[in-house]
Amino acid sequence: MDSNQLTENYKTGLFESNEGEIFIACDFCPPHTIWINISTELWTAKYQGQIRKLDWNKIDLSKKIKMAIRSLVIERLKTRSPHYLSKIECSLKNLSKELYQLNKNDEEELSDIDIGDWLSIWHKLTASDRSVIRSLYKELAIKEQAGAKLLIASEMETWKARNETHPLRNVLGWDPDTGAFTSAEWEVLSAALNKEIEHESDLDSGIRIFCRILSETLKRPSQILGMKSDALWHIPPPKKGAPSEYFLRIPKAKHQAGQEPGIWQITEQLGRSIIAFSERKEIKKYQNQIDRLIIMIPIKGICPDWVMHGEMNVATAKNHIQDWAWRKKLISPRTKKPINLTPYRFRHTGGTTLALQGVPRELIQEILEQDSPYSADSYIKAVGSDLMPVLERSTDRGIGDVFMALNRSYFFKGSISDDVGSQPIIIPTVSADEAPAVVGSCGNGDICKKHPLWGCYNGCPHFLAWREADHTKALNYIENQLDKWRQSEGKKERSKLEKDFDRIGAAIKSVIYLIAEEGNEK
Numbered sequence: 001m002d003s004n005q006l007t008e009n010y011k012t013g014l015f016e017s018n019e020g021e022i023f024i025a026c027d028f029c030p031p032h033t034i035w036i037n038i039s040t041e042l043w044t045a046k047y048q049g050q051i052r053k054l055d056w057n058k059i060d061l062s063k064k065i066k067m068a069i070r071s072l073v074i075e076r077l078k079t080r081s082p083h084y085l086s087k088i089e090c091s092l093k094n095l096s097k098e099l100y101q102l103n104k105n106d107e108e109e110l111s112d113i114d115i116g117d118w119l120s121i122w123h124k125l126t127a128s129d130r131s132v133i134r135s136l137y138k139e140l141a142i143k144e145q146a147g148a149k150l151l152i153a154s155e156m157e158t159w160k161a162r163n164e165t166h167p168l169r170n171v172l173g174w175d176p177d178t179g180a181f182t183s184a185e186w187e188v189l190s191a192a193l194n195k196e197i198e199h200e201s202d203l204d205s206g207i208r209i210f211c212r213i214l215s216e217t218l219k220r221p222s223q224i225l226g227m228k229s230d231a232l233w234h235i236p237p238p239k240k241g242a243p244s245e246y247f248l249r250i251p252k253a254k255h256q257a258g259q260e261p262g263i264w265q266i267t268e269q270l271g272r273s274i275i276a277f278s279e280r281k282e283i284k285k286y287q288n289q290i291d292r293l294i295i296m297i298p299i300k301g302i303c304p305d306w307v308m309h310g311e312m313n314v315a316t317a318k319n320h321i322q323d324w325a326w327r328k329k330l331i332s333p334r335t336k337k338p339i340n341l342t343p344y345r346f347r348h349t350g351g352t353t354l355a356l357q358g359v360p361r362e363l364i365q366e367i368l369e370q371d372s373p374y375s376a377d378s379y380i381k382a383v384g385s386d387l388m389p390v391l392e393r394s395t396d397r398g399i400g401d402v403f404m405a406l407n408r409s410y411f412f413k414g415s416i417s418d419d420v421g422s423q424p425i426i427i428p429t430v431s432a433d434e435a436p437a438v439v440g441s442c443g444n445g446d447i448c449k450k451h452p453l454w455g456c457y458n459g460c461p462h463f464l465a466w467r468e469a470d471h472t473k474a475l476n477y478i479e480n481q482l483d484k485w486r487q488s489e490g491k492k493e494r495s496k497l498e499k500d501f502d503r504i505g506a507a508i509k510s511v512i513y514l515i516a517e518e519g520n521e522k
Helices: 063-076 083-101 115-122 127-142 150-157 183-193 201-219 220-227 268-278 281-289 307-311 314-327 343-356 362-368 374-383 473-490 496-521
Strands: 005-010 014-017 022-029 034-039 042-047 049-054 232-235 243-252 262-268 413-417 423-428 438-442 463-466
Touching: 022 262, 042 083, 049 083, 063 083, 063 127, 083 115, 083 150, 115 150, 127 150, 183 201, 201 220, 201 262, 201 281, 201 314, 201 343, 220 314, 220 343, 232 268, 232 362, 243 268, 268 281, 281 307, 314 343, 343 362, 413 496, 438 473, 473 496
Parallel strands: 413 463
Antiparallel strands: 005 014, 014 022, 022 034, 034 042, 042 049, 232 243, 243 262, 423 438, 438 463
């Protein structure tokens, strides 16, 4: 929509065309305005390569209630993502469905729906619907519209929208179709993505560029697809023989949308590949036409449907890369089936790799540009539970074996000592007749705030593990503590606490292994 063809109505704050169409000016992604057409009962907007819709005819609420909600939605759409159109439609449809079940959908005002009805509806709505409905009701109550009551709005504020949090389940469960790639899968995939093929089609070249950018930047697919055609920034070498530097200007997403694009460095190899990709005749034509870097053309000479929407949508890109993986016969060494290649699996793999390298969650959150640190926790927990197929899920192995398969000295950071030292570390005893067993000492001259035994084995660099100690007693103590906890909890699934037991068990086994290795060398 050309803004020069629109006239602002200062009374309504909306824009009108000569044909009588009415538009909301959405400033969600400044400096570019997104025009939302609200001329009819079907509201539409072009955003991220798709048409976003809100059909008021599909919402079975009274005219008075709908008109009040429409006014709120118009104001919200001036600054919110056009995704909000479909979100509002879904939530209001679900609300009207539940009101119908209670024979309340014909009520003229919200005042005819009491607190008991709302509570009954609340338990049947999704977490997303609850948040939308609650915020709309509260605003209507504040403005004293459609019969909404402040008393009910205040009561709704105390109700939980989410029953429980399930952060990135596919990451935590190492899902073979949607979770992170294993190292063996990544070898297969990386070889295919970095292999330059003579006379490669424009489509396959675009797919490889898209996937390689996802892999190196770990950004969301919508961010990569939204990059401008001039997103690549090349800094020539300062002197002869020095390497060039390449960066990408990547737009923000979600709550950060509308901010200046972020600058992310990429490898010289990928930078040169992007330049070569952009020099292709058909690619350059479409890059100039829609001002986007990522172009995937299935059939040469035929304009893709998504071009009319200004950029490729994520669903289309996903279909293309999945088809490419199938055509290239990329088989997963883990499942022995074709690799399910999706844009988000690159992101999950990168996040998990960062966690494995010990990157703190705040930095993982910053790199992945996540709104909540709890999403970053999912990658850390995935590494801290069972790592890829090498560490298959099992509680039959001895405690600590899960992590020992990863790295024999990953958690033990202390050193082996021949001297007990002046600050002995002992295994806790529960009986007065039982002699305490010394396992080592503390090499920290200051007061230690860590839990003795647990904190010592589990990553403390000051722990001096006594060579002559029977560290199997420490392992037995931990195993007994785990058994007591299991009996009291009565749970079969592996919880975070059980994984903490695994960590300390792995650290103790590391000490036992290192002492045995030193003995064998002698």
